[in-house]
Each structure stands twice: as C-alpha cells, then as structure tokens.
Amino acid sequence: MLNIRNLNIGTLSDSAMTPLLSVEELTINKGEIVTLMGPSGVGKSTLLRWVLGESLPYFCIEGELTLNGKNIGDLSIAKRQLGMMFQKGGLFPHLTVKENCLFAQKARSVLPVKQQKGKASTMLKKLGLWEKWSVYPDSLSGGQYARIALICSLLAEPQAMLLDEPFSALDANLREEVRQWAFAQLQEKEIPTLLVTHDRADACGRILKLEQGEIQQEVANV
Amino acid sequence: MVRTLSIVVWLLLIILPIGSGVLFLLLSSFHPQTVVNSAALVNLLSEYESIVGSFMLAVVAPLGACYLALWMAPGLLQRPRLQQLLSPLLSIPHVSFAVGLMLLMSPSGWLIRLVDSVSGLFPSPPAGWPLPEKSLVTVMVVLVLKELPFLLLMISAQLKQLPVSSWLTQAQSCGYSERQAWWRIVAPELLRRLTLPMAAVIIYSLSVVDIPLLVGSNTQALLAQRVYEWTFQFSTDSQVKSITGAWVLLAMAFVLLLINTRHAAMYRCLVLCKKVNTRSAWWNSNKASQYVWALLGILALAIIVILALQSLASHWFYPTLWPASLSLERWQTEGPYLAEPASYSFWLALTSALFGTLAAIVLLQRQRQKAANAFYWPVLIALFIPQVPLILGWQFVLREPLSDGWQIGWVLWSHAVYTLPYSYLVLYGAYVRFDQQWLTRAQSLGYSAREAWWRIMLPMLKQPIAVAFAVAFAVSIAQYLPTQWLGQGLTPTLTTEAVSVASGGDWRIGSLYALLQMLLPLVVFVAIGLIRTQSYAEHS
Amino acid sequence: MRFITAISLLLVSLCMALPLKAEVVNFYAWGGSQEVNNYLRWAQKELKAEGIQLRHNKVADASEVVKQLIEGQSNADLIWINGENFHALKKAGALRSVVGEIKAINQVNPELNWQTDFGESVNGLEVPWGVGQFNLISRPGLFAQNTVSAEALLNVAWDNKGRLSYPKPPDFHGTTFLKSLLLSLHSQQREVFQQPRNSVAAKALTEPLWNYLDKLHPLLWQQGENFPSSAGEQISYLANGQLLMAVSFNPNDYKVLVNHGRLPGGVERHTLSDKAITNTHYLAVPISSRNPEEAKAVIEFLLSEKAQQRKADINRWGDPSVLKNKPQSEGKGSSLLEPTNDFHASWQDYLEREWSARYQ
Known part of the structure; x- marks a missing residue:
C-alpha cells in the first residue's frame, strides 16, 4: 500500500515559491491501479518523481510518504523499492536483454545468478520473446521494447510501480495491446500502481483528475 | 569526494598554470627593461600585415574545415566505418602532416614528378605551384586538412547522440531533399554542438607556430610566429615586442572566441531565411562528398607511404619518381636509440591522457551535481597563452621543486595541463547532456548513486570517453617545448627528438621520427574505433 | 573511487621507478644534423670508458x-654555441671562464682567429671546437669560377x-651572405668592417649593398618575397632542383652531404667574394653547471687529436679540426678555403635590422 499525505508542491524561481499542487491524501492499495490525469504543467510528473525520490532542484516539496506503513520519504531512490516505467529509458542500451534482466535483479535479489537467469528466461519465453535474449535493445521493435522493459522492472520485485506516460511512444493498435498486457501483469502481481498521463485512452483503474492545483474529482473506476 | 577532487583539479591544472603564466606576463610587462607601453603597441600594430594574416588564418581555416566537415558528414551516417579512415589522419602530428603534404604537393613533390615522368614537361620543378613552399595559402591548406578529421570525429560522436535519421525522414516527408534537410535541420544542431571543438580549432589556428615556421611566408610572418621568433632574439627591443605580441594574441583569441559562440545562431538565421532551391547543385550531392572521402583516404595513405619511402631512401632527388635504392640502414642505426624516447613518449602520453580525462570527468561530474551546465571557459585559457611566456611562468613559480629530480613529474603535469582542455571539450557535450533518467532507473532497481555511475553512466559514455582519451593522448605526444624545458633534457620523447632532428631539414631522418610519432596515437585511435557502440538516440 | 586511487598509486610508483640520472654532463647541442648526432654518440661511448656520462x-x-x-x-x-647566442650569454654573465683551465687549448692552431666570435671578444668564456667557413654549394657549372663576385652572382641570377x-637574415647564414656581398662590393676596403660600425660611415658603406639587393631580389626564388628559413632548408631545395645554389658554413659540406645522400653528386663549392668569411664554433660551460669538472673533461676529450680527427672525416661530420697538427684525414679530401676575418660584432645587428626594415 502506497500512501501520500499532506503533499505540497511549489515551483521555485528567484527564491520565490509559487504553489503548484497539493494533495491531502492519496492511497493506493495492494493490487490497485490509480491514474492521475491532467494537462501538462499541472505537476503530475513532478509528483511521480518526488515519490520515486529524485532530487528536484527547481521545486519546493514537502509531504509524507509511506509504503506498506513504513515511512520512505527520507530514503534514497535505491532504498525505496519502487519500480518505474517512463516514456523512455526502459532498457539500458549498452546491455543486452539478458544483461538488462540480470542487472535488474542483481542489486536486491538474494537468489543465485542461475535462478535469476531462470526467472527472467521463463518470463521472456512466456511472452514469446526468447529469441531476443542476447540482442541489444536498439534492435527491438517498439512493442518488444516496452514489454521487456516492464519485465525488467518487475524482476526487481518492486513494492509499488510508478508509470509516466509509459505507452506514448507506441503506435495506436500496438499500444492498446501492450497496455492491456501490462496492467494484467501488474494486477496479477498485486502491485500498487500509480500512473500519470494526459491521455484518457491510457488510463486504468481509479482515475483522478488534477486541476487547479488539486485532485478535483474521481472520474471513474475502470 | 567529487567536490574535493574538482577543487584539486581547478587548483592544480587550471589556476596554477594559468595564474603563473599570466603572473609572468604581467611581471615582464611592467619590468623596467621590457616595459610594455603604448609606443610598443603602436609599433606592433603598424606592422598590421601579421595581425591581418593571423586573423584571416584563424577565421578562414576553421570555417573551411567546419563546413567541409559538415558537407562530408552524411557519409558517416551511411557508413559509420568511415570513421576508421580518420584514424591515420588524426594520428599524424601536424608538422609531419605538413611535411608529407609538401613531399606530395610542393613544386618538387611527387605529383609533379609523376606528371614529369609521363609527359616530360618539368625537367626542373615549376615555380610556386601546386602548393607554394612558403605562403599563407599553404598554411591554410595544411590547417584545413588537419583540422577536418578532428571535426569529423567530433561530428561522428554527436551523430550517435542524435536521432538524425528520423529527423531526415521527417523533413523529407515535408518535401525537402535529403541534402537540404541535412543543411537545414541537422547542420544547425551539429553546429551548436561544435561550438567547443571549433573554439579549440580557432585557438590552434591563431597560436600555431611550427607549421608557419615550416611552410608559412617568412617575410610576412603570422603574429604567433613572430612572437615566437622575437622571444628568441635577445635584444630588449625584441623582448618588448614579444610580450606586447603575446597580449595582442590573447586579445585576438578572446574576440574570435566571442564570435565563435554566435556562429551557430548566425548560421541558423541565414539558413532559415534562405529560399528553398528545389534544384540541388551538383556539388551538394552525396556522390561528390563520397569522392572527397575517397580523396581524403588516398591522401592519408599517400602521406604515410611517402614518409615511409623517405625514411628508407638512401637518396631521392628530383625528378626521380622512386628512390634509387631502399635500405633499412637508417632504421638500424637509430634503432638502439629509440627505446628511451619511445618509452617516455608512451608513458607520458598514457598517464597524462589518463589524468586529463579523469580531471575532465571530475569537472563535468561536479557540474552535473551543481546543475551548472555552462561551459567552463577558463579550462581553455591555457591553450591560447603563447607557450614560451606560459612555460617561463611555470618555471618561475616552480623553480625550487623543479630542480630536485622531479622533472618527469612536472613534465607529466605540464602535459596534463594541455590534455585536460581537449578531454574536457571532447567530453563536454555527451556528459552534460547525459540523461539523468538512466541513473534514476538504475537507482530505482536498488543501486546506489555511485554504483549507478560506475555501471551505467561510465559504460554508456565509454565511446566519448575513449575519444577524449585518444585526442588527449595525441595532444600529449605532440608536446615539444614543455617537455624540453620542464624535462631539462632528462625526458627525451619521440617529439623532442623529431623536432630537433627535423630542424636540419633532412626529411629522410625526419620522416623516420614522424612515422614513429604517429604510430602510438594510431594504435589508440584504431582501438577506439573498434569499440562497439549502440546508438543511444533511438528509443528515446 | 577505488579505481582512481589504484591508478594514482600505480602512476606515482611508475614515476618513482623511471630512472633519473643526476651525475651526468648535460650537453645541449643542436640536433638537426644526423652526422653530428652520430659523432656525439661515438663520443658518448668513448667517454663512458673514462667514467663520464x-x-x-x-x-x-x-x-x-x-x-x-x-x-x-x-x-x-x-x-654548443657561437655568434649571437654567445653575445647574449656573455652579456647576461651566464658563462664560466674555462679556457685557462683547458690543457688542450695549447694544441689549438694559432693561425685560427678564435679569440673573437662573430667579432665579439671571447674573453676565455668559450673553447673553439670547430671551424666554419662560409661557402656556396652549387649545381655543376652554375658559376664559372671558384670565387664568385657580387657581379657574377647577379649575372647568374x-x-x-x-x-x-x-637564408633569411637573422639566420646567421643569411647575415654572412650579406657580409660576403659587402666584402665583394668593397674589395679594396676589407679592413673597414673590422672596426665598430659607429666609427665608420656605415650608411654610405652599406648603400651599395641595398642597391645591389634591390636589383637581385626580383631575380630570386619567389621574386625575393620569401627566403629559405635556414641553410638546411636551402640544401633541400638544392637537392630537389628548386634552387641551384645553397650556402654552408662547413667547407667540406659539398662532399659530406653527397656522401650522406643529402645532395646529388657533382655539386661544386665556391667562395662568395674572393675569400671565405671564417669563424669558429665553440663549447662553453654555463656558470649554473653542476658538473663543471666533468664538463671540462668532456671538452678535453672533444679537443683531443682522436676526436678532432674523427670529426674532420668527410665520411662522417667533416668539420675541420681546430688543432695545430693536421689530422691525417685532412688528406682524405678535407680542405680549407682562403680565410678572411669576420666583421666586428656591431655589424651583425645593424645589418639584420636594416635588412628587415627594407625587405620584410
């Protein structure tokens, strides 16, 4: 369960602070997907990056963040155990698919390498992408790339997932297919997921609209 | 850690060398015997030909090389392997390149010999063509040809960071031809990213001494060349002139660098205002640029061959097309004496290139931390203070430690002073534009910031880092005066040997050393050409 | 970080391991002639036997x-210096007075006028090592006679x-070329140039030279707009036929350079004006030297009969001996020209200045 409370985001310019977004409370339960929707510039990506733990020098942010009841607001990115899938940069270009999969597990997994390898290859085989095992990401198609990127994120066994317009680089028909597959994966693993997008078509689960600096309404529950 | 290291780099490789050089210049300028006054300045300005000549050279040669490189660069897009062709050209030291070119193209050069052997038209060499032995034009040709591969290398590194092919496709879908799209879409962005390499090229063209000494006019000498000559003439008058000249050179460098920062914007303005001409000129075709690539390749090969033949020739006079006899004698005689200079060259280049590259990484990492992405211009200053007063300044400040058997350390340091700016400017673009998201992602997988740097950033930047190292390596190999003066003759390198041997004008032995000088950087450049790199531009 | 530390440690240890020899004689000498370099390599080996590095x-x-x-x-x-470099060091007081301490100085040919260097008094600050005689080297048949007058040169041009x-002044070959022309233009008043420039009518004396050069320059290579930068460069132009003539300060160069494949066979030696301006090149020990005793021992060796004889060998360096006892190799083709003394030192700077004011 991911919980955000009393969050205030402001932009900093010349030491003056302009409030941008405030969230009183936002909870994402196990197996739940929450979509934050809103036009660009509303602060939704900033919120996501703050949750992830990035340092954001041009913003002034305060708020409480707990994951499964534990306060993670002061932890470094590495310690938060959050998975991410953003518009770009899902797979490291200098590593092969196999190396990417192993790299994703190595930092946290206690399993021996052989089992890590087995885990990754099982997931790829299930997807029918086994033949891509030892290629570099630049030779993957857009759909293959997105799927393998998500697999890598899941291999790191995150306690929650953060998605920022993850499918915007895909073309329309592929996009729907990948989207459905991805949410199915996340729900199957019961990972609380926070998705931000400006595109209604990408949305999933509980949809919250951001407007005029706060969460306006709960639009729908898909 | 990075902060401390960056302070050390600043103090040791920027403030100490530049500070002591400027201090020495100031002290000399106000020294009663060599005081610089308005009369000296007026005197210098009245010989305006050298200033005009220097200015022309520093504008025309870099621009010529830049646009020629942009014109040829689409070839790199179609065949990335072409980059390998640049390696030999990049590794030939400037002076050897000039000599090789003259052996081919001077009035008594191989080209005229070839024509003569076929037609018998030139029983004695023609006067002043194809390339006159001494003229500004020859200096320009040498500089353009020598700077061209450097700029192409820089462009090739940038092309890997940009989604050029999708830009070109997009522009073509709007009705532009491929070449038009190149000049209107890709060239402005490349020019923006070439600002720093161009700064280095401009500074080099302005301050180069050895090439004009070899092939430049000696009655209407360039300013840098005259400053150098005045330094070694010991009358008070010449000393004042040399110090005044050094200040004028500094001022010219500042003006030119200022103009350089506006170059990309001016080009953008110009090209966007220009009407689209649907008919493309014959020269602006991929075919034409392919021929030039081929020519460049042939030239590189021809220069190496002619230097090799010279080093083997017992004698070789005009108009014979080939040396009468070849023998290994010269190589055998020199052989036993090569080990020492070769090993000094190698170790100095290796370590100073490593230091320079590491220092550049430290500075750039510190800039990322501070989110201060503007270019550190002070890094370049060491390149445009004339070498003689700069090094005298170092000796002036470092006098005590210098005389205590630490020469090799100081030579190493002096090389690092020159390798740092080159590493920095080669690496700058790729480093500051490195997408933070890669690091964030690695950290989200559980890696610490430091681990992410080592395992993601460093390997993803290995290509630009390798190029920076190779360029720094070649820069170190070419250092003459710092090695000679700070080394006090205890650290002979292939270059100190080559330069002194060449001063006698015997190019048979000169070619031997030129080839050796080129060999070490060549190995490094070929090796970095073999590094497998993925394009980081697509999928992002 | 560990990586960086490891590398720095490696580098520091490397620097320490590289040998730094302190107790050696550091001999700074022009390295542009392979014949000289090879000669010094020989000297190095010989001296090693005497325990000197x-x-x-x-x-x-x-x-x-x-x-x-x-x-x-x-x-x-x-x-290894002479001329202007010696003047600068003498003026700066940077040279040790060593001549009196060199035993071999007694063996030096007394006919050799080595007590003045380009007209400047030596004052015991430098020891003669070899003899320079200004001469022209030309393609066969270019000049009709052994001595070439200014007028003959103009006709050939x-x-x-x-x-x-x-070579372009202030290269000393170039300046000596001008001096030789002056001697030829004033063949009756040779002695006047031995006097300080201020004590004679220098302007009037040099006027004919500038008039002569005004006529000569348009006939020269590149119409006199550029000049070879050094004698070595001019030798290369002669070898490749761009030029038909070069200059040298070694009276044996017309044979030595052919022997070494630098010039094609058959080139001839000539004297510009009727006598060759003769001077000496020297060895000197700076005051700052840390090993003056060893340096003097090296000088003794280089003035020994063995060393001078090898130096004069025209299959090697071919630089004439400075000793009284003519080495045998002089018979093997080494020959001197009829000498004349160099100008008083004050002319050097004057000629260079006037020349660049007119032609640069």
Whole structure:
C-alpha cells in the first residue's frame, strides 16, 4: 500500500515559491491501479518523481510518504523499492536483454545468478520473446521494447510501480495491446500502481483528475 | 569526494598554470627593461600585415574545415566505418602532416614528378605551384586538412547522440531533399554542438607556430610566429615586442572566441531565411562528398607511404619518381636509440591522457551535481597563452621543486595541463547532456548513486570517453617545448627528438621520427574505433 | 573511487621507478644534423670508458637553451654555441671562464682567429671546437669560377631567374651572405668592417649593398618575397632542383652531404667574394653547471687529436679540426678555403635590422 499525505508542491524561481499542487491524501492499495490525469504543467510528473525520490532542484516539496506503513520519504531512490516505467529509458542500451534482466535483479535479489537467469528466461519465453535474449535493445521493435522493459522492472520485485506516460511512444493498435498486457501483469502481481498521463485512452483503474492545483474529482473506476 | 577532487583539479591544472603564466606576463610587462607601453603597441600594430594574416588564418581555416566537415558528414551516417579512415589522419602530428603534404604537393613533390615522368614537361620543378613552399595559402591548406578529421570525429560522436535519421525522414516527408534537410535541420544542431571543438580549432589556428615556421611566408610572418621568433632574439627591443605580441594574441583569441559562440545562431538565421532551391547543385550531392572521402583516404595513405619511402631512401632527388635504392640502414642505426624516447613518449602520453580525462570527468561530474551546465571557459585559457611566456611562468613559480629530480613529474603535469582542455571539450557535450533518467532507473532497481555511475553512466559514455582519451593522448605526444624545458633534457620523447632532428631539414631522418610519432596515437585511435557502440538516440 | 586511487598509486610508483640520472654532463647541442648526432654518440661511448656520462640533449635551435640560461632555468653543463647566442650569454654573465683551465687549448692552431666570435671578444668564456667557413654549394657549372663576385652572382641570377636565394637574415647564414656581398662590393676596403660600425660611415658603406639587393631580389626564388628559413632548408631545395645554389658554413659540406645522400653528386663549392668569411664554433660551460669538472673533461676529450680527427672525416661530420697538427684525414679530401676575418660584432645587428626594415 502506497500512501501520500499532506503533499505540497511549489515551483521555485528567484527564491520565490509559487504553489503548484497539493494533495491531502492519496492511497493506493495492494493490487490497485490509480491514474492521475491532467494537462501538462499541472505537476503530475513532478509528483511521480518526488515519490520515486529524485532530487528536484527547481521545486519546493514537502509531504509524507509511506509504503506498506513504513515511512520512505527520507530514503534514497535505491532504498525505496519502487519500480518505474517512463516514456523512455526502459532498457539500458549498452546491455543486452539478458544483461538488462540480470542487472535488474542483481542489486536486491538474494537468489543465485542461475535462478535469476531462470526467472527472467521463463518470463521472456512466456511472452514469446526468447529469441531476443542476447540482442541489444536498439534492435527491438517498439512493442518488444516496452514489454521487456516492464519485465525488467518487475524482476526487481518492486513494492509499488510508478508509470509516466509509459505507452506514448507506441503506435495506436500496438499500444492498446501492450497496455492491456501490462496492467494484467501488474494486477496479477498485486502491485500498487500509480500512473500519470494526459491521455484518457491510457488510463486504468481509479482515475483522478488534477486541476487547479488539486485532485478535483474521481472520474471513474475502470 | 567529487567536490574535493574538482577543487584539486581547478587548483592544480587550471589556476596554477594559468595564474603563473599570466603572473609572468604581467611581471615582464611592467619590468623596467621590457616595459610594455603604448609606443610598443603602436609599433606592433603598424606592422598590421601579421595581425591581418593571423586573423584571416584563424577565421578562414576553421570555417573551411567546419563546413567541409559538415558537407562530408552524411557519409558517416551511411557508413559509420568511415570513421576508421580518420584514424591515420588524426594520428599524424601536424608538422609531419605538413611535411608529407609538401613531399606530395610542393613544386618538387611527387605529383609533379609523376606528371614529369609521363609527359616530360618539368625537367626542373615549376615555380610556386601546386602548393607554394612558403605562403599563407599553404598554411591554410595544411590547417584545413588537419583540422577536418578532428571535426569529423567530433561530428561522428554527436551523430550517435542524435536521432538524425528520423529527423531526415521527417523533413523529407515535408518535401525537402535529403541534402537540404541535412543543411537545414541537422547542420544547425551539429553546429551548436561544435561550438567547443571549433573554439579549440580557432585557438590552434591563431597560436600555431611550427607549421608557419615550416611552410608559412617568412617575410610576412603570422603574429604567433613572430612572437615566437622575437622571444628568441635577445635584444630588449625584441623582448618588448614579444610580450606586447603575446597580449595582442590573447586579445585576438578572446574576440574570435566571442564570435565563435554566435556562429551557430548566425548560421541558423541565414539558413532559415534562405529560399528553398528545389534544384540541388551538383556539388551538394552525396556522390561528390563520397569522392572527397575517397580523396581524403588516398591522401592519408599517400602521406604515410611517402614518409615511409623517405625514411628508407638512401637518396631521392628530383625528378626521380622512386628512390634509387631502399635500405633499412637508417632504421638500424637509430634503432638502439629509440627505446628511451619511445618509452617516455608512451608513458607520458598514457598517464597524462589518463589524468586529463579523469580531471575532465571530475569537472563535468561536479557540474552535473551543481546543475551548472555552462561551459567552463577558463579550462581553455591555457591553450591560447603563447607557450614560451606560459612555460617561463611555470618555471618561475616552480623553480625550487623543479630542480630536485622531479622533472618527469612536472613534465607529466605540464602535459596534463594541455590534455585536460581537449578531454574536457571532447567530453563536454555527451556528459552534460547525459540523461539523468538512466541513473534514476538504475537507482530505482536498488543501486546506489555511485554504483549507478560506475555501471551505467561510465559504460554508456565509454565511446566519448575513449575519444577524449585518444585526442588527449595525441595532444600529449605532440608536446615539444614543455617537455624540453620542464624535462631539462632528462625526458627525451619521440617529439623532442623529431623536432630537433627535423630542424636540419633532412626529411629522410625526419620522416623516420614522424612515422614513429604517429604510430602510438594510431594504435589508440584504431582501438577506439573498434569499440562497439549502440546508438543511444533511438528509443528515446 | 577505488579505481582512481589504484591508478594514482600505480602512476606515482611508475614515476618513482623511471630512472633519473643526476651525475651526468648535460650537453645541449643542436640536433638537426644526423652526422653530428652520430659523432656525439661515438663520443658518448668513448667517454663512458673514462667514467663520464655524456648526455646529448638535442635542441631544434641553440637559442632555446640560451633563453633558459638567461632566465636561470637550465641544467646545462655544456653548450654548443657561437655568434649571437654567445653575445647574449656573455652579456647576461651566464658563462664560466674555462679556457685557462683547458690543457688542450695549447694544441689549438694559432693561425685560427678564435679569440673573437662573430667579432665579439671571447674573453676565455668559450673553447673553439670547430671551424666554419662560409661557402656556396652549387649545381655543376652554375658559376664559372671558384670565387664568385657580387657581379657574377647577379649575372647568374639573370640567367637563372627564380632559382637562386639565400637564408633569411637573422639566420646567421643569411647575415654572412650579406657580409660576403659587402666584402665583394668593397674589395679594396676589407679592413673597414673590422672596426665598430659607429666609427665608420656605415650608411654610405652599406648603400651599395641595398642597391645591389634591390636589383637581385626580383631575380630570386619567389621574386625575393620569401627566403629559405635556414641553410638546411636551402640544401633541400638544392637537392630537389628548386634552387641551384645553397650556402654552408662547413667547407667540406659539398662532399659530406653527397656522401650522406643529402645532395646529388657533382655539386661544386665556391667562395662568395674572393675569400671565405671564417669563424669558429665553440663549447662553453654555463656558470649554473653542476658538473663543471666533468664538463671540462668532456671538452678535453672533444679537443683531443682522436676526436678532432674523427670529426674532420668527410665520411662522417667533416668539420675541420681546430688543432695545430693536421689530422691525417685532412688528406682524405678535407680542405680549407682562403680565410678572411669576420666583421666586428656591431655589424651583425645593424645589418639584420636594416635588412628587415627594407625587405620584410
């Protein structure tokens, strides 16, 4: 369960602070997907990056963040155990698919390498992408790339997932297919997921609209 | 850690060398015997030909090389392997390149010999063509040809960071031809990213001494060349002139660098205002640029061959097309004496290139931390203070430690002073534009910031880092005066040997050393050409 | 970080491991002649037997080490100089008075006028090492006679437009070319140039020279708009036929350079004016030398009969001996020209200045 409370985001310019977004409370339960929707510039990506733990020098942010009841607001990115899938940069270009999969597990997994390898290859085989095992990401198609990127994120066994317009680089028909597959994966693993997008078509689960600096309404529950 | 290291780099490789050089210049300028006054300045300005000549050279040669490189660069897009062709050209030291070119193209050069052997038209060499032995034009040709591969290398590194092919496709879908799209879409962005390499090229063209000494006019000498000559003439008058000249050179460098920062914007303005001409000129075709690539390749090969033949020739006079006899004698005689200079060259280049590259990484990492992405211009200053007063300044400040058997350390340091700016400017673009998201992602997988740097950033930047190292390596190999003066003759390198041997004008032995000088950087450049790199531009 | 530390440690240990020899004689000498370099390599081997380590620090131009000595930054124990470089060092008081301490000085040919160097009194600050005699080297048949007068040179220039030149002053070969022309233009008043420039009518004396050069220059290589930068460069132009003539200070060069494949066979030696301006090149020990005793021992060796004889060998360096006892190799083709003394030192700077004011 991911919980955000009393969050205030402001932009900093010349030491003056302009409030941008405030969230009183936002909870994402196990197996739940929450979509934050809103036009660009509303602060939704900033919120996501703050949750992830990035340092954001041009913003002034305060708020409480707990994951499964534990306060993670002061932890470094590495310690938060959050998975991410953003518009770009899902797979490291200098590593092969196999190396990417192993790299994703190595930092946290206690399993021996052989089992890590087995885990990754099982997931790829299930997807029918086994033949891509030892290629570099630049030779993957857009759909293959997105799927393998998500697999890598899941291999790191995150306690929650953060998605920022993850499918915007895909073309329309592929996009729907990948989207459905991805949410199915996340729900199957019961990972609380926070998705931000400006595109209604990408949305999933509980949809919250951001407007005029706060969460306006709960639009729908898909 | 990075902060401390960056302070050390600043103090040791920027403030100490530049500070002591400027201090020495100031002290000399106000020294009663060599005081610089308005009369000296007026005197210098009245010989305006050298200033005009220097200015022309520093504008025309870099621009010529830049646009020629942009014109040829689409070839790199179609065949990335072409980059390998640049390696030999990049590794030939400037002076050897000039000599090789003259052996081919001077009035008594191989080209005229070839024509003569076929037609018998030139029983004695023609006067002043194809390339006159001494003229500004020859200096320009040498500089353009020598700077061209450097700029192409820089462009090739940038092309890997940009989604050029999708830009070109997009522009073509709007009705532009491929070449038009190149000049209107890709060239402005490349020019923006070439600002720093161009700064280095401009500074080099302005301050180069050895090439004009070899092939430049000696009655209407360039300013840098005259400053150098005045330094070694010991009358008070010449000393004042040399110090005044050094200040004028500094001022010219500042003006030119200022103009350089506006170059990309001016080009953008110009090209966007220009009407689209649907008919493309014959020269602006991929075919034409392919021929030039081929020519460049042939030239590189021809220069190496002619230097090799010279080093083997017992004698070789005009108009014979080939040396009468070849023998290994010269190589055998020199052989036993090569080990020492070769090993000094190698170790100095290796370590100073490593230091320079590491220092550049430290500075750039510190800039990322501070989110201060503007270019550190002070890094370049060491390149445009004339070498003689700069090094005298170092000796002036470092006098005590210098005389205590630490020469090799100081030579190493002096090389690092020159390798740092080159590493920095080669690496700058790729480093500051490195997408933070890669690091964030690695950290989200559980890696610490430091681990992410080592395992993601460093390997993803290995290509630009390798190029920076190779360029720094070649820069170190070419250092003459710092090695000679700070080394006090205890650290002979292939270059100190080559330069002194060449001063006698015997190019048979000169070619031997030129080839050796080129060999070490060549190995490094070929090796970095073999590094497998993925394009980081697509999928992002 | 561990990586960086490891590398720095490696580098520091490397620096420490590289040998740094302190107790050697650092001999700074021009490295532009392979014949000289090879000669010094021989000397190195010979001296090693005497327990002296001679180190030839090659420089592209002796003025580099002179500049360092004047700034007080050189470790030179021994230098090879003459002319302007000597004047600068003498003025700066940077040279040790060694002549009196060299035993071999008694063996030096008394006919050799080595007590003045380009007209400047030596004052015991430098020891003669070899003899220079200014001469022209030409393609066969270019000049009809062994001695070439200014007028003959002009006629040859008329017949061979663009094929003659001379090194650009202040290169000392170039300045000596001007001096020789002056001697030829004033063949009756040779002695006047031995006097300080201020004590004679220098302007009137040099006027004919400038008039002559005004006529000569348009006939020269590149119409006299550029000149070879050094004698070595001009030798290369002669070898490749761009020029028909070169200049040299070694009276044996017309044979030595052919022997070494630098010039095609058959080139001839001539004297510009009727006698060759003769001077000496020297060895000197800077005051700052740390090993003056060893440096003097090296000088003794280089003045020994064995060393001088080998130096004069025209299959090697071919530089004439400075000793009284003519080495046998003189018979093997080494020959001197009829000498004449160099100008008083004050002319050097004057001629250079006037020349550049007119032609640069």
